Amino acid sequence: MPKKKKVKKVKKVKIAKKVKFKNKINSTSKITEKKSSIPGPDEKPEIKKIKKQATEKRVYNLKDFVVYPKHGVGKITAIEKATIGEIDIQFYKILVEKEKLTLTVPINQQSKLRPIASINQINKCISILKTKPKIKRTMWSRRAQEYDQKINSGKIYELAEVVKDLNKNTDIIADQSYSERQLFEKAYERLKSEFEAVLNIVPEEVQKKMDKALGRTQILEDAE
Numbered sequence: 113m114p115k116k117k118k119v120k121k122v123k124k125v126k127i128a129k130k131v132k133f134k135n136k137i138n139s140t141s142k143i144t145e146k147k148s149s150i151p152g153p154d155e156k157p158e159i160k161k162i163k164k165q166a167t168e169k170r171v172y173n174l175k176d177f178v179v180y181p182k183h184g185v186g187k188i189t190a191i192e193k194a195t196i197g198e199i200d201i202q203f204y205k206i207l208v209e210k211e212k213l214t215l216t217v218p219i220n221q222q223s224k225l226r227p228i229a230s231i232n233q234i235n236k237c238i239s240i241l242k243t244k245p246k247i248k249r250t251m252w253s254r255r256a257q258e259y260d261q262k263i264n265s266g267k268i269y270e271l272a273e274v275v276k277d278l279n280k281n282t283d284i285i286a287d288q289s290y291s292e293r294q295l296f297e298k299a300y301e302r303l304k305s306e307f308e309a310v311l312n313i314v315p316e317e318v319q320k321k322m323d324k325a326l327g328r329t330q331i332l333e334d335a336e
Contacts, residue, residue: 171219172204177228177309180215181266183208185228185305191219210305228309229268237272237303241325245277256291263299268306274299279326 172178176188186206193202204225206215217224229237248255259278262270278296280288288296300322307318 172222172225172227178204178206178225179228179266179268179306180206180208180217180225182264183211183213183215184302185210185309186215189214210301226266228306231310233268234307234310237268237307238321238325240269240272241276241279241322243276245279246273247277252289252291256295259295259299263295263302268303271299271303271306275303275322276326279328 172188174188174191177185178188179185186208188204189207190205191202192205193200195201201218203216203218206217206225207213208215259274262274265271275296278292278299280292280296304315304318304322307322308315311318311321
C-alpha cells in the first residue's frame, strides 16, 4: 500500500511541472507579441489622419447677390453685429426683393448661402431649358414633392430642370393643373431672378431669353 501512494505523488508533481512549463510558454509568447507591436528603429510609426473641422472661409460683401435655397436670390443690404447671451454675433441682412422679405443669416452659418451663378452656369441652364421635358409616370403628388425639393435645393441646374419639365408650351389654363402651374411659376421666377442678377439686364429681356429657350415665344406672338 505505501508504494502506491508514492506513485500517485510522483504523477502529481509531473503534471504540476507540465502546467508551469505551459504557462511559461504562454507568457513568453505574449512578451514577443508586445515587442513586435512596438516599431523598431527602422520602422516608421503609423500616423492616423485627423479630419479637420469644416470652416466657412467665404466672406460676402455689402451689396453682393447671394442665393438662399428656400427663398431664392437676395442682396446683402447690411452686415451687423449683436450680442446675444454675452456672445458677439455677426450676421448678414439679406433682402429678397421678389418675396418682400428680409433675412438675418449669421456669418458662421454661411452654408445656407451660395454665390450667384457664373455666366457659364447661366449658359448651361439655357441649354437645359432647350432640351425635351422628362415626363415621369409616377403619381403627381410624388412628382410635386420632388419638384418642390429641387426648387428649394438652391441648385440652379435642378431649378432649370423643373422649369423645363413643367413647361407646357402653352398659356391655356386647362392644359395645366393649379398645382402644376404654381410650381412652374415659382421655379420660373426663381430662375429668372438669378438670370437678372448675373446678366444685369432688364427683366423683360431675361424673360425673352428664357421663353425663347423654352419655345414659348411663338405662343406669346400668337396671343398678341
